[in-house]
Amino acid sequence: MNKAIIKKVVALYLGLAIMMLFSNKVRAEQETSDKKIIHQQVFNQQVFEQLKQKYQGSRWLMLLWSVDCPPCMKELALVKKLQQQKQDLAVVIVNVDSDEESEQQRQAIIKHFELTQLTHLYFRDGFEDHSRYLIDPQWYGELPRSYFIDEAGTFHGKSGLVTKALLDKWLLSSRA
Amino acid sequence: MILVKKNALLSYVAVCMVLAVIPEAFSGHHQHQPKAKTVGEINQIDCQQVDIRCAKTVTSAFSPKGDLWRLWSQQQALYYQRSTDNGANFTAAKRIAIPDEKISARNENRPKIAFDKAQGVYLSWAMPRERKYTADIRFSYSKDDGKTFSLPVTINDDDLLTGHSFNEMLVDEQGNVNIVWLDGRLKLAKQSKKSAAQGSAIFMATANMKKGGLTLNPEDNNQETFVNKEVVNGTCVCCRLAIDVNSKGNLAILWRHIYGDNIREFAITTVNEQQQAYQVSYDHWQINGCPHQGGALSIDDTNRYHLVWFNQGDKGKGIFYAHSDDAGKTLTTPLNIGEQAAQAAHAHMSEYNGIVDIVWTQFTGTEHQLWHQRSSDNGQTFTPAIVIATAKKGADRPFILTHKNKSYVSWLRFGQGHWLSQL
The missing domain is CATH 1.20.5 (Single alpha-helices involved in coiled-coils or other helix-helix interfaces)
Known part of the structure; x- marks a missing residue:
């Protein structure tokens, strides 16, 4: 038994x-x-606050891009190079396209630049300008748009392709 | 009895554990289902159905007999509706009977529609090709007021897999159809020579469908009718062009040019009248990127050129209006339009009989506002700006259309629909 x-x-x-x-x-x-x-999350206020908390006290970069923006590809290529130099880059990549039509394109681009390990967010359809305003009411949608966020949590926005030297300095230096 | 209970308990625990583990293992799938974004977010509109509320862009124009047409793209096809009462009521959506193909229709890039005085309806659009940032300029024509349309032909004659996009189209009084676009062929040629390449070029092509019995059948080898001509090289690659015909019947083009080290300023040229383009803005916006904001151009009967543009430069920020009596060589002092701090952007402008209307959007953080300002003295002074409509879920760029000494504004509000109103 x-x-x-x-x-x-x-x-x-x-x-x-x-x-x-x-x-x-x-x-x-x-x-x-x-x-x-690729892990992608809709951008909203809550997610934005979580990100700010996650990187509190350290330097990070938020890069906004669109599939309709050729210079954005150059900036993504720079991040790819940087990633080869340092794992766990403090970089958050935000796509502003949001529509279904460009979803496949944006997936393909992220894979092409081998950026699947990074945090990817995208704007909610019909709420592109709401999302943009949430990040920066003084940003008019020009791309690429890079925010260099310092240890104090201050956002320094720059429009257009940034130099590799600037990205290196921000993300690879010992303070990063 | 106890043993049975123990057994049952173990089985229960096992099943619970399995159930608890497996759904977690598969939960990732749920995040990657195709987004059911259209349903729910836009008030339960089924975007598998043809519905203008599902469009990302709408292009509106009056035909010479007074019918208002609105054109949009959905599921690789073009649809239109007509209104005989200035947009109060529209006919059921009708598909342009041409084979399916990809159609660029968002933000600065959208299909165009124009008319001649003899039942001719003209369509042009950009068709994305297999590689990123490549497209062809396509054209289809109806000689019978839209009953039938010709098979589309490609207007760019370079046969290259490169950018051809941001098409604008204008049919003049003589029935000449002018198509202008941003073209990547010169950049591609430069790249193959490994020299520095900057920006796009503007190309144009003109034809008259009423002359020579053109049929636009590709087998007739008639693409030669649209002979491509380079207008200018070194333009911004992602801002819409603006065109109009001047009092001498020549085509003028306003665009964002790249000067020096990525200084993106507006420039204008009038085809057949000048060799060198005139720089019209001096706002010093240095950006190696995409502003995604073109200008607007309207030329009146006295050959005064009215212009609006947008910049975010060191020396000038926001929307500006100016006019010129010498085709853009000299301008009035640019007038700031809208509230820069309130995201004033995407201005459009049109002139008729000395009345200049300007519309643009602003954003409050929760809603878009459509603003309007009017000059009744040919651009000397303007009335105070007023809000004429709002949108809750995002909006397209506004456009002004004029017909029989009246002007109308066309504004697509995402999820809400197409808003048309007399200004």
Whole structure:
């Protein structure tokens, strides 16, 4: 009688272990495919506040881009180079396109520049200007737009392609 | 009894654990479903259906007989509606009967529609190609007031996979159709020689569909009718162009040019009248990027050129209006339009009978406002600016259209629909 119970319990635990192993495998596969799909989150006030908290006291960069902006590709290429020099860059990349039509394009561009490891956000459809205003009421939508955020949390906005030297200084120096 | 309970309990725990683990493992999938953004966000409009409220851009124009047409793109097709009462009521949406193809329709880039006096309807648009930032300028023509349209042809004659986009189109009194666009062919040629390349070029092509029995059938090898001509090189790559015909019948073009080290200023030229373009803005906006803000141009019967533009330079920020009596060589002191601190942007302007109307958008943080200002003395003085409409969920750029000495504003409000009103 006892043996039978022990057998049943063992079988159950074994089954459970196999199932957990399987689910871990599923999860691992999922994580791999997620990297391919790219984690993207809708930009909103809450997400923005979370980001500011996450990087509180340190330097970071917020880069805004669009698939309709050729110079933005050059800036993404600079971030790609920087990433080869330093892992875990304090860079948040925000796409301003939001519409369904450009979603595939933006995925392809992020993959092309091998930036899947970074945090990616995108503006909500129909709320592009709301999102822009939330970041900076004095930004008129010109791109690329880079915000250099210092240790005190102050945003320094710059329109147009920035130099690699400036990005290096901001993100690679020992204070970063 | 106890053993049975123990067994059942273990099974229950196991099942719960499995259930708890597996959904978590798959939860990632849910975040990556195609966004059901159209439903819900735009008041339950089903954007699988043809509906102007699903459009990102609308282009409106009056035909010579007074019908107001509005044109938009959805699902790789062009649709239009007509109104015989200045936009109060529209016919059911009708598809332009041409094969499906990609159509650029957002922000500064959008399909165009124009008319001649003899039942001719002209369409042009940019068709994205297989590589990023490549497109062709496409054209289709109806000789029977829109009953039938010709198979689209490509207007750019370079046969190159490069940028051809931001098309503008104007049909003049003689029925000449002028198409101008931003063209990447010169940049591509420069790149192949490994020399420094800066910006795009403006190309234009002109044809008259009433002459020579042109059919626009690609098999007729008639693309030669639209002979491409370079207007200027070294322009900004992502701002719309503005065109109008002057009192001598020549086409004038206003665009954002790149001067020196990425100083993006507006420039103007009148085709057939000058070799060198005139620089018209001196706001000193240095940006190696995309302003995504073009200007507007309207030329009156006295050949006064009215201009509006937008800059964010060291020396000038915001929307500006000025006019010129010598085709842009000299201008009046630019007048600041709208409230710069309130995101005043995307101005459009039109003149008729000495009345100059300017519209633009501002943003309060929660809603877009459409503003209007009018001059009744040909641009000397303007009435105070007023808000004429608002939008809650984002909005397209506003445009003014004139017909029979009246002007109207066309404004697409995302999710709300197309707003048309007499100014």
